[in-house]
Amino acid sequence: MAYRKTVASLVAAAALLGTSSASYAATDITWWHAMGGKLGEVVVEISNGYNGSQDACQITPVFKGTYEETLTAGIAAFRAGEQPNILQVFDAGAATIIGAKGAVVPVEDLLNESGAEFNIEDYIAGVRYFYADSNGKMIGMPFNSSAPILYINDDAMKKAGVAAPKTYEEFEAIAPKLKEAGYVPLVQSHLPWEFVENFKSRHNLQFATNNNGYDGAEGTELVFGEPIKNHFKAAKKWLDEGLFGYYGTGWGDNQTPFNEGKVALWIGSSGSFGGIADTVDFPFSATYLPYWEAVEGANKASFIGGAALFAMSGKPAEENNCVASFFEYLTSPEVQYMWHKETGYVPVTEAAYELAKKDGHYERTPAAEVGIQQLSLEGGEWTKGYRMGFYVQIRDVMNRELGKVFSGETSVDDAFATIKADGDKLLERFAKTTSN
Numbered sequence: 001m002a003y004r005k006t007v008a009s010l011v012a013a014a015a016l017l018g019t020s021s022a023s024y025a026a027t028d029i030t031w032w033h034a035m036g037g038k039l040g041e042v043v044v045e046i047s048n049g050y051n052g053s054q055d056a057c058q059i060t061p062v063f064k065g066t067y068e069e070t071l072t073a074g075i076a077a078f079r080a081g082e083q084p085n086i087l088q089v090f091d092a093g094a095a096t097i098i099g100a101k102g103a104v105v106p107v108e109d110l111l112n113e114s115g116a117e118f119n120i121e122d123y124i125a126g127v128r129y130f131y132a133d134s135n136g137k138m139i140g141m142p143f144n145s146s147a148p149i150l151y152i153n154d155d156a157m158k159k160a161g162v163a164a165p166k167t168y169e170e171f172e173a174i175a176p177k178l179k180e181a182g183y184v185p186l187v188q189s190h191l192p193w194e195f196v197e198n199f200k201s202r203h204n205l206q207f208a209t210n211n212n213g214y215d216g217a218e219g220t221e222l223v224f225g226e227p228i229k230n231h232f233k234a235a236k237k238w239l240d241e242g243l244f245g246y247y248g249t250g251w252g253d254n255q256t257p258f259n260e261g262k263v264a265l266w267i268g269s270s271g272s273f274g275g276i277a278d279t280v281d282f283p284f285s286a287t288y289l290p291y292w293e294a295v296e297g298a299n300k301a302s303f304i305g306g307a308a309l310f311a312m313s314g315k316p317a318e319e320n321n322c323v324a325s326f327f328e329y330l331t332s333p334e335v336q337y338m339w340h341k342e343t344g345y346v347p348v349t350e351a352a353y354e355l356a357k358k359d360g361h362y363e364r365t366p367a368a369e370v371g372i373q374q375l376s377l378e379g380g381e382w383t384k385g386y387r388m389g390f391y392v393q394i395r396d397v398m399n400r401e402l403g404k405v406f407s408g409e410t411s412v413d414d415a416f417a418t419i420k421a422d423g424d425k426l427l428e429r430f431a432k433t434t435s436n
């Protein structure tokens with residue numbers, strides 16, 4: 001387990017702090033999240049399970065819209081002194097919430113102050129440090145964590161008489177055969193996350209100065225070298241030759257052709273596994289995100305996508321204790337395994353991963369393990385993630401300019417020059433907001 005003290009001990013402490021001798025009403029806490037549809041239903045299930053596991057605390061989950069809308073609502077609420085106890089923040093927004101001075105209580109501090117012994121080594125390797133500070137202290141509690149992986153239409157492989165590629169060099173060798181067999185050989189669903197951020201991680205390449213931004217906002221600049229430029233030059237060539245499909249920035253617009261059986265290989269999220277299993281009518285499998293063998297130091301771990309839960313500051317001790325007890329419940333092996341099975345997101349702790357293996361989950365569904373295995377590959381200097389402010393807007397710049405590459409409106413070199421120039425301006429603006 002992630003923490004050595006039991007949920008019962010923490011909620012008992014919350015009860016003592018939050019009640020008088022005359023009243024034993026539960027302490028109420030709120031959780032703002034961005035999980036809609038089936039994911040939202042599982043969030044409610046987890047919350048109800050927690051509420052039923054003890055009687056000292058009562059958590060209420062509140063759906064606040066998209067990731068961006070949830071982050072915006074959380075920041076506005078904090079400024080008005082009306083913040084929730086827990087706010088779900090996605091990967092690209094982490095620097096914004098962490099950089100908002102006094103907005104959050106680091107989860108490691110929260111747990112330790114509530115009496116729960118915390119050990120970051122209890123978390124799977126690719127999860128540990130993405131939401132940590134430069135000293136390795138965990139600030140946000142990883143929640144819906146995922147990795148970009150390669151989904152495989154097994155019928156397409158069989159018809160073309162080829163095996164799934166481990167490298168992009170291997171992809172280039174089999175792509176014409178997949179096209180000849182009647183398939184779009186390759187599609188991806190998120191250029192910034194899959195073809196930029198995790199390209200950097202899989203190849204152990206620096207993404208930004210100041211330790212990828214972890215060492216501070218001031219002076220942080222984007223770093224783009226020849227490997228990533230060469231990758232996009234190759235992708236544009238594939239597109240022109242009918243070996244790659246690009247259907248815009250919409251995740252579903254790129255996933256749908258795979259689900260319909262038109263695409264042989266799709267780079268998507270490990271968190272999409274559950275939905276795909278319920279949707280497609282052809283056999284599929286999965287493997288790691290490909291890498292270029294020609295890039296020295298490649299084939300390293302990727303880092304997580306998804307979101308984390310942040311404990312908002314300015315709350316009384318009894319509410320913070322309830323947040324701590326909920327986090328312990330959330331990261332218990334049984335709850336993490338349930339979340340993993342129901343959604344496809346990875347279990348964030350080693351104990352939950354072991355429980356899934358012991359239960360035979362991956363013998364029944366091997367593709368469900370690929371994201372965890374990829375996150376557990378050998379790491380490198382640049383594989384723990386990034387910490388950059390106004391990164392949502394930087395992703396928008398990437399989507400705009402890289403889309404222009406694929407439409408033939410600009411060159412790869414010019415696109416990355418613009419991404420760096422516009423991105424660095426955004427980083428400079430963010431640094432000024434954190435210094436005020």
